[in-house]
Amino acid sequence: MNAGDDAPRMTFEQALAALDGVVRRLEAGDVGLEEAIGLFEEGRRHLAACRERLAAAQQRIEELTAEDGPSAPPPF
Amino acid sequence: MKTVGARRVWSVTEVTGALARRLEGIPQLWIEAEIHSIGRRGGHVYFTLVDDHQISGTMRAVVWDRLPLPPRDGDLVHVRGDLEFWAARTSIRLRAERIEHAGLGLLLAEVAALRARLEAEGLFAPARKRPLPMLPRRIGLVTSARGAARDDFLRCAWARFPADVLLHDVPVQGPASPDAVARAIAALDAHPQVDVIVVTRGGGPLEDLMGFNSEVVCRAIAAATTPIVSAVGHERDTTLCDLAADLRVSTPTAAAEAVVPDHTALSQRLDGLESTLGRDLGRVRARAEERCGARAAALAAGLRAVHRRSEARLTGTSARLAPALSRLPASRARLVDATADRLGRAGPARVAEAGARLERAAAVLEVLSPRRTLRRGYAILRDDDGRPVTTTAAARAGQELTAELDDGRVRATVTGVER
Numbered sequence: 001m002n003a004g005d006d007a008p009r010m011t012f013e014q015a016l017a018a019l020d021g022v023v024r025r026l027e028a029g030d031v032g033l034e035e036a037i038g039l040f041e042e043g044r045r046h047l048a049a050c051r052e053r054l055a056a057a058q059q060r061i062e063e064l065t066a067e068d069g070p071s072a073p074p075p076f
Numbered sequence: 077m078k079t080v081g082a083r084r085v086w087s088v089t090e091v092t093g094a095l096a097r098r099l100e101g102i103p104q105l106w107i108e109a110e111i112h113s114i115g116r117r118g119g120h121v122y123f124t125l126v127d128d129h130q131i132s133g134t135m136r137a138v139v140w141d142r143l144p145l146p147p148r149d150g151d152l153v154h155v156r157g158d159l160e161f162w163a164a165r166t167s168i169r170l171r172a173e174r175i176e177h178a179g180l181g182l183l184l185a186e187v188a189a190l191r192a193r194l195e196a197e198g199l200f201a202p203a204r205k206r207p208l209p210m211l212p213r214r215i216g217l218v219t220s221a222r223g224a225a226r227d228d229f230l231r232c233a234w235a236r237f238p239a240d241v242l243l244h245d246v247p248v249q250g251p252a253s254p255d256a257v258a259r260a261i262a263a264l265d266a267h268p269q270v271d272v273i274v275v276t277r278g279g280g281p282l283e284d285l286m287g288f289n290s291e292v293v294c295r296a297i298a299a300a301t302t303p304i305v306s307a308v309g310h311e312r313d314t315t316l317c318d319l320a321a322d323l324r325v326s327t328p329t330a331a332a333e334a335v336v337p338d339h340t341a342l343s344q345r346l347d348g349l350e351s352t353l354g355r356d357l358g359r360v361r362a363r364a365e366e367r368c369g370a371r372a373a374a375l376a377a378g379l380r381a382v383h384r385r386s387e388a389r390l391t392g393t394s395a396r397l398a399p400a401l402s403r404l405p406a407s408r409a410r411l412v413d414a415t416a417d418r419l420g421r422a423g424p425a426r427v428a429e430a431g432a433r434l435e436r437a438a439a440v441l442e443v444l445s446p447r448r449t450l451r452r453g454y455a456i457l458r459d460d461d462g463r464p465v466t467t468t469a470a471a472r473a474g475q476e477l478t479a480e481l482d483d484g485r486v487r488a489t490v491t492g493v494e495r
Contacts, residue, residue, distance in 0.1 A: 001438035011271075012211035019349055022369035035361035043353045050346055053211060054339070061230065063221050064263070065245045 010046075012053045019046040092163035099161045099168070107131070107170065111153045125155060125170065133157065133170040143175060145185040152178045183282050187289045191316055194291070199298050200319040206303040208323060211337055212271035214240045216264030216302070225276045225328040226351055232332035236341040238275035242270060248277035253287030257317075258296035265300035272303050272335045275317060276328045279310035288317035293328055307331040319440055363452060366464060456480040457488075461486070468495050 010018070022043040026036060078085050109125035111133075116122070121140040125131045133155060140146060147153050157172035179186040194200060215233070219225050221243060233239050244260035247253045257275065275297075276286070287293065287309045297304050297320040306321035307328050318324040325331050325435045457465040458478045464472050471490050479486040 009194075011209060013209065014211070016345075023349055023352050023356065026353065026360065031360060033360055033364035036357055040353060040357040047346060047350055047353070053213075054147075054342065054346075056213070057238045057240055058232055059240070061241045061243060062244045063245055064260075065221075 001014075010049065012050060014047045015046045019043055019050065022046065089163075092161075092166055095166070096161045096163050102159050102331060103155065104158050104173075106154055106156050107308040108152070108154050111147050111151055111155075111175075113147050114147070114149055116141050125153075131159075131168060131170050133172050133176065135172040139173070140175075141152065145177065145188055147175060147177065147181070151181045154178045154183065180282055183289075186284075187316065190289065190291055190294075191319070194294055194316065194320070199294060204298070205322045208303050208305065208335060209271045211342070212239070212335060214242050214267070214269040214271065215335055216267065216270040216273040217241050217243040218246055218260045218264065218275045219243070219271060219277055219328075220248045223248060223277060225278050229274065229276060229328040232329040232421060233336045236332070237336045237342075239336050247287075249280065249284040249287060254290035254292045257287060258290075258292040261293070261300055261304070265302045270302060272305065273300065274305045274307065274328075274331045274335060275321065276331055277309070278306040278328075279313060282313070285309050285313060285315055288315040290316075293317050296321040305331050305334055363466065366456065366466065451482045455486075468493050 023040050025031060026039050026043075031039065077087070077090055107125055109127050109131075111123050112126050112130075113124045114121065116137060119137050120134045121161050123135075125133055135157075138473050154174075154176045155170060155172045156174040157170045160169045160171045161167075162169060176182065190379075198204070217226070217229060219229070225248075226243065230241065233241070239347050242264065244264055246256040248257075261273060263277065264273050275293075279287075285308060288306075294316050297306075297317065303322045304320075305323045305325060306315070306318045307330060308317050309313045309323045311326040314324070323334055325334055370411050387433050456470075456479070458480060459465055459470065460476065462478075463470075465477060471477070471493050473492055475490045477490060479488050
């Protein structure tokens with residue numbers, strides 16, 4: 001199993017929710033410049049993570065037959 | 077029986093008696109028929125067994141009430157019992173001991189019994205349902221590789237998003253189907269990148285869908301940690317697989333819509349969030365620059381005032397020093413001359429140093445100044461009193477404002493305020 005390699009720290013919706021949260025806090029308008037820059041950078045990281053996930057999808061299909069058990073070599 | 081003239085004459089009782097003797101030879105038998113006109117009277121349930129012809133039947137109510145799934149009007153049943161001839165009315169009745177569902181009814185009864193059992197276990201409870209991921213890394217698809225359901229699913233899914241699909245080819249009907257479907261679900265559930273599983277096949281007669289009504293499939297779904305969408309059969313066919321799944325939809329196309337986001341809408345949302353993020357930071361920075369700018373101007377004025385006072389004091393001291401020196405004895409005068417020399421050298425040096433510091437401070441202030449911001453295309457809005465307008469609350473429609481730009485000012489009138 002290669003779960004450790006493949007599992008991102010956040011799922012897409014977690015990253016998107018975090019991004020929404022950053023925007024909400026910035027829009028609240030009561031943050032200082034330093035905090036704002038920190039939030040902005042955090043938002044950019046979440047944005048990049050989301051974009052990366054979108055870009056990772058490549059419209060592939062792999063077909064396994066009933067004979068392939070769970071021990072079959074991992075597809076693509 | 078008597079003879080009247082040339083005629084042999086039977087009494088009714090003799091006829092029914094003869095019939096009764098003939099019927100005695102018929103052993104207990106199974107009859108397949110539709111059951112109709114079910115009614116209860118006294119300790120018995122009465123009904124009629126119908127094909128093209130019909131026979132009345134009865135069953136003791138205590139037996140009927142213990143049937144796992146009592147038949148309803150129109151059900152096809154197998155009934156076992158004795159034919160009973162009621163001579164007084166010349167009627168035949170089947171005295172039933174067992175009644176079982178047959179054909180489709182048999183399958184429905186099986187499904188109903190399993191459904192009741194699994195329901196009692198809580199396998200279909202709403203609390204068990206897991207939410208679907210917004211964007212699965214990979215979609216596990218359990219269906220026939222040659223089925224129309226596969227094509228429908230992929231066509232719809234890929235029209236929305238270039239999703240990656242891992243298809244587990246299984247027989248979707250026949251005796252091998254239940255185990256194969258259950259194994260495929262378990263295998264895809266164990267795959268680290270499969271975030272959602274879709275189990276699907278097209279519509280068909282109930283006997284073809286029975287694999288998806290099997291206990292082994294329901295248990296595989298319940299055991300999986302990955303959310304599962306079931307799209308089996310047509311709208312009107314609800315299978316146990318549908319009930320056990322986290323989401324039930326009626327077609328493979330609907331399943332695709334449920335598990336795959338719309339790529340265009342999602343990209344637009346991210347673009348929108350990106351520009352909002354930049355705009356928000358810009359606003360915070362502009363506000364901070366403005367605050368810095370106001371303080372920088374005051375600071376620069378303060379520094380200049382200090383510089384001017386220092387110069388004035390130095391000049392004044394020198395002027396007073398010269399007459400005083402001339403009144404001193406020569407020996408002292410030499411000493412004072414040396415001191416004055418030092419002073420003369422030190423004074424300008426200190427002034428020069430202060431000047432240099434002032435220059436550096438001015439350079440820093442220039443960086444912080446709102447002027448630089450103005451040069452980048454921003455403007456400072458001021459009201460008639462010269463106060464900066466930083467919030468929409470400070471502006472009203474029709475108000476005259478001055479927009480301060482890098483190289484001058486623009487008079488502007490507020491035509492509207494949006495909050």
